[in-house]
Amino acid sequence: MPHKVGMLISGGIDSPVAAYMLARQGFDLVAINLDNRPFTDDNQFEKAPALIRKLSEVTGQDIKLWVAPHGANQVQFARKADRHMQCVLCRRMMWSVAAEIARAEGCEFIATGESLGQVASQTLPNIESENAAPSLPMLRPLIGFDKMDIEAIAKRIGTYSISTGPGACCTIVPDKPVTNATLLRTDAEAAKVDFEGMKKRAVQEAFAYDLQGNPAV
Amino acid sequence: MIFREIRPCRTKGALEVLPTEPVDLQLDTVEGALRSAKFEVVNASILVVASRGDIAETTLYEDGRLLVKSLDPRTAHKSAARVFEAATGTPETSGFEEYVAAGRVKAKGGAP
Numbered sequence: 001m002p003h004k005v006g007m008l009i010s011g012g013i014d015s016p017v018a019a020y021m022l023a024r025q026g027f028d029l030v031a032i033n034l035d036n037r038p039f040t041d042d043n044q045f046e047k048a049p050a051l052i053r054k055l056s057e058v059t060g061q062d063i064k065l066w067v068a069p070h071g072a073n074q075v076q077f078a079r080k081a082d083r084h085m086q087c088v089l090c091r092r093m094m095w096s097v098a099a100e101i102a103r104a105e106g107c108e109f110i111a112t113g114e115s116l117g118q119v120a121s122q123t124l125p126n127i128e129s130e131n132a133a134p135s136l137p138m139l140r141p142l143i144g145f146d147k148m149d150i151e152a153i154a155k156r157i158g159t160y161s162i163s164t165g166p167g168a169c170c171t172i173v174p175d176k177p178v179t180n181a182t183l184l185r186t187d188a189e190a191a192k193v194d195f196e197g198m199k200k201r202a203v204q205e206a207f208a209y210d211l212q213g214n215p216a217v
Numbered sequence: 218m219i220f221r222e223i224r225p226c227r228t229k230g231a232l233e234v235l236p237t238e239p240v241d242l243q244l245d246t247v248e249g250a251l252r253s254a255k256f257e258v259v260n261a262s263i264l265v266v267a268s269r270g271d272i273a274e275t276t277l278y279e280d281g282r283l284l285v286k287s288l289d290p291r292t293a294h295k296s297a298a299r300v301f302e303a304a305t306g307t308p309e310t311s312g313f314e315e316y317v318a319a320g321r322v323k324a325k326g327g328a329p
Binding site: 038039041043044071074075078079083166167168169171172174 | 226227259260262264266276284288
């Protein structure tokens with residue numbers, strides 16, 4: 001029986017490639033998108049379903065897409081935690097919400113499209129401090145890839161043009177995001193908000209689409 | 218002209234509008250001013266997001282920088298001007314064409 005994985009799909013170039021790599025290894029995919037509006041725009045939001053349709057085509061899987069709200073949680077982090085820790089807390093929350101949804105879907109893992117050093121905040125110390133929260137093990141199939149490799153695969157499988165279409169970047173990223181977060185510091189910052197309550201609300205308010213864009217159970 | 222430049226943001230997915238004079242906004246106060254002007258507002262403390270039927274959704278930072286979720290510079294100017302005026306009380310007295318003529322529009326659609 002194939003392993004089932006909750007794949008975080010952001011709308012960027014990397015996560016669809018990571019999803020494709022896992023599908024090629026025999027994993028069954030459940031896609032999870034965290035809706036970051038109003039800190040991104042509708043164009044960015046609409047990329048996730050378009051990418052899932054393309055991935056379903058190239059993998060032959062009928063992939064369900066879960067969408068969970070994330071903007072309200074970003075507001076809480078911005079208002080109550082250290083400004084420079086925004087990205088670390090954002091990701092810790094995304095992994096945690098995704099893990100809960102994935103667990104309910106019968107997944108054994110969650111996965112992301114992270115690769116080291118691609119953005120300032122994507123460092124080993126940060127990843128370690130973000131890892132502590134989710135309730136499922138995390139897979140990062142692209143961790144050692146460079147951007148050229150990832151883009152080449154994205155072009156080959158047809159997701160590149162979707163990912164690079166119009167879409168606003170995240171407006172709540174701080175000027176100087178932390179690059180060397182520790183578990184202690186991340187825990188302390190997460191304790192400034194009702195992390196568990198925020199996570200539960202996001203999971204409760206999440207909804208699923210099938211490939212036709214209809215609500216899926 | 219209350220804006221120094223209208224230009225694409227770093228990822229070219231939106232337009233950034235920079236004020237001519239530096240400002241230091243108290244966003245809790247700004248939130249109230251925007252609500253009074255009938256904007257819907259999300260106040261994330263370090264930025265506010267303002268929306269209303271007559272503008273594209275606009276993010277305003279403490280330093281007065283605005284990010285407008287549109288790639289049309291005319292829409293960006295209009296949206297930024299309405300949000301900035303409501304937030305600071307400084308009215309925009311120049312039209313979009315004056316910005317174009319002054320070379321302050323660095324985005325597609327802003328050529329004189």
